[in-house]
């Protein structure tokens with residue numbers, strides 16, 4: 001039952017995100033008064049979440065709309081994504097205070113405003129390096145509607161991410177997986193998390209939401225297979241996401257507080273759970289492709 005409920009949740013989320021990213025030029029501007037109908041209100045909800053230690057070296061910071069993940073290393077912080085804008089960066093800064101504010105790297109999963117919008121401010125403030133794929137750097141700089149509206153400042157990029165690249169800071173290495181489809185140069189990440197002295201491998205699928213065009217859907221499907229292989233090869237057992245409204249993330253974040261043991265951590269799925277997660281994503285994209293052909 002658990003996985004059936006989980007699958008339903010994923011399907012609903014992907015459906016909503018698909019509509020969001022393909023049909024609605026919404027931009028989440030502060031000037032917008034009401035969210036478009038038939039979309040989860042969470043997408044437009046900037047309510048801050050309590051910064052939460054999810055693993056000994058991984059912290060979740062953000063809002064109900066989107067979060068950034070701070071990966072603590074022996075030589076500073078790697079931040080995965082940077083939320084929407086300069087208002088959000090204050091949340092990120094507050095959330096990183098406990099970690100010493102030693103921000104070194106900002107890894108951007110893709111060129112949508114809710115992921116890159118805070119990056120330039122943080123780079124300038126902490127002299128951090130920004131990483132993004134070359135393709136999405138171009139895409140970001142040439143897209144001004146939808147989620148790439150004026151709310152989210154464009155950023156410079158210090159290093160372009162490529163498939164299979166390993167980004168190392170101190171004792172921690174993040175593996176980059178090229179997963180285009182959601183955006184032209186979307187990437188996903190695989191990285192180690194620690195609890196009670198043990199290390200486990202985590203994965204974050206870079207783009208939540210199935211794209212509109214058939215060409216991009218097919219690319220998304222192919223990227224998912226590529227990512228699944230990486231997950232298998234790296235023994236991934238933990239799943240994180242930038243959008244906690246996907247996959248029951250709010251509840252997970254609340255429940256993680258009292259999870260001393262890895263088995264009780266809601267972000268720990270185990271290998272079987274990861275397989276199910278990826279299979280459900282695969283089934284969803286298959287359905288989206290089939291529906292496009294009808």
Ligand SMILES: [Zn+2]
Nearest residue numbers: 110112207208
């Ligand atoms: Zn996106």
